[in-house]
Amino acid sequence: MKKDIILKAENISKQYRLGQVGTGTLTHDINRWWHEIRGKENPYIKLGDINDRSTKATSDYVWALQDINFEVERGEVLGIIGKNGAGKSTLLKILSKVTAPTTGSIKYRGRIASLLEVGTGFHGEMTGRENIFLNGAILGMTKKEIASKLDEIIEFSGCQRYIDTPVKRYSSGMTVRLAFAVAAFLEPEILIIDEVLAVGDAEFQKKAIGKMQDISRGEGRTVLFVSHDLSAISTLATRTVVLANGKVVAIEETNKAISIYSAMEQFESYFEQNANLDQPTVTKVQIITSEGGTLQGYKKPFTIDFEITMPHDNMQNLALSFQILNHLGTPILYDYIFDINKEICRVKGLNHLSFTYDQLSLYKGNYTLKVHLAETKNKTKFQEFDCCAFSLELINEKEPEWGWQKNVCQYFENGSWKSNDFN
Incomplete structure (x- = not known):
């Protein structure tokens, strides 16, 4: 039976220059461009340390991600786990098109909605209601389509009283509630969620996990979920990617992936x-x-x-x-x-x-x-x-x-x- 692949990451790598904003100096950018128009390899591609925050740098460049390859099927919940600094958030930003990979490509079918940080995609001066319409428009939805989901979004978020208040006055928990409701109910084909749900209270986290299960199992949409909460990963994800130092260690059935991740820890008696x-x-x-x-x-x-x-x-x-x-x-x-x-x-x-x-x-x-x-x-x-x-x-x-x-x-x-x- 042919797989219904909705997202595919091919040879994704991301390089940063330490201590710099962006990829480096103007000289380096011009040098990259000159090599590119002549069909030559990026001159800095072979430079750089691996992504290990515990070691001293020996190069001006570091690989936040290196040679990431995986496929995601329609309706699948893919977990992504790893220690702090493993490259999880960088990978999600590339998948969400917030930043571009240094090498490799992302192929996908359908709309992508991302929930990466508290308040991402929200305008602080606009009300909660206005931000719902703004985010829907960014996803390519018509005003009529957004309006048909408006009541469900507001009810799920639990922010009814403050929906016409500028979101700059919201607490971080309220912002996450509304942002998750917008991302979930505006029906993107691919939903990407970072650790941000940890900001919410226990009651909302339970609701959010239930909604993600409905999205994948009942509605056939795809979820990529990063979390340090291994219990939530084991509940939601069918397969899980284990990252370490910017590289894929394993892509396995979730319980096996969690065991691999746990075995990577330093055990001290x-x-x-x-x-x-x-x-x-x-x-x-x-x-x-x-x-x-x-x-x-x-x-x-x-x-x-x-x-x-x-x-x-x-x-x-x-x-x-x-x-x-x-x-x-x-x-x-x-x-x-x-x-x-x-x-x-x-x-x-x-x-x-x-x-x-x-x-x-x-x-x-x-x-x-x-x-x-x-x-x-x-x-x-x-x-x-x-x-x-x-x-x-x-x-x-x-x-x-x-x-x-x-x-x-x-x-x-x-x-x-x-x-x-x-x-």
């Missing part, structure tokens, strides 16, 4: 930071598996060690808690210890706490530890941070007996706390 001399500080955290390294036996002991530095003696009401999050960021295990139950960390200097699961029965996979340190009496939060991103390779694995509860952090496994203050 050890975390350390300097003490704050004015308040209690978790200065060390370490994960200890039953078999060492990332190897964990099924229903074998699993320990988390904490080192807490106290600024003075006899501080009371301290509380330490942790969560273990899965690769989607969903909390699946947690526990805590309060000073009101057992005297902990009342000695100035280093104090040690550890928690051990006697028979851990997690799935094989990638996890992150979230740590929270607070004082309960005055509700003072000292620290809250993610650390120790770790992967578990299980041996003698069986189906966990406790049952899977997705997106619910209410499961306890039996475990015990120890410290240098009590046995």
Whole structure:
């Protein structure tokens, strides 16, 4: 059966010159033009570093994207994931025709609507109603076509009271609501959405995800969706592109792509930071598996060690808690210890706490530890941070007996706390 391809990216690359607006100097632009009219290759095409923001530049040029190739079928939701700086937004800007690629081409059939940043395509001095008609006109729709969708757009956005107010007075959340409603209801064949939905509240995000599902499954339109919310990607996308340093790492079925992306993370079983001399500080955290390294036996002991530095003696009401999050960021295990139950960390200097699961029965996979340190009496939060991103390779694995509860952090496994203050 022949595929119905609605969008195709062929050998897309994007080069920028560091520290410059545009592609570089006038001399470089003239040099490019002179080579182009003579049918020669761009003289700067072989220059440039890869898109790795963590390394020092060795060239004036950098490749934000390199050799991107993929196809999107009509009615498909394609996810795009990657770390900050991987090239996701640059790719969407090229697909939306906001900027042109240095090399390669985009082929598409139908109208494209983009939601890239808060307020993109909106004129601040115009009202919400006027901006709806403006965006519709940009998409090539007639005034009559836009008017037929007007009531649906306003109702979905939830901005009825402010629809005749200039959008410069809207909050970022209101702007996103209206912009998404315009993009979704004016029926473009291809809808491109960046991380912008993260600005909206939970209720609107749920509505937006439901609408995107309707757009692709019910209406047969195509969605390209960039997000750091892997749960939303797994819910919406049928296939997902994984980007790293401006290159495609994988284009796979979504769950497999998420696993590939998670495996790219740096897994550290050890975390350390300097003490704050004015308040209690978790200065060390370490994960200890039953078999060492990332190897964990099924229903074998699993320990988390904490080192807490106290600024003075006899501080009371301290509380330490942790969560273990899965690769989607969903909390699946947690526990805590309060000073009101057992005297902990009342000695100035280093104090040690550890928690051990006697028979851990997690799935094989990638996890992150979230740590929270607070004082309960005055509700003072000292620290809250993610650390120790770790992967578990299980041996003698069986189906966990406790049952899977997705997106619910209410499961306890039996475990015990120890410290240098009590046995």
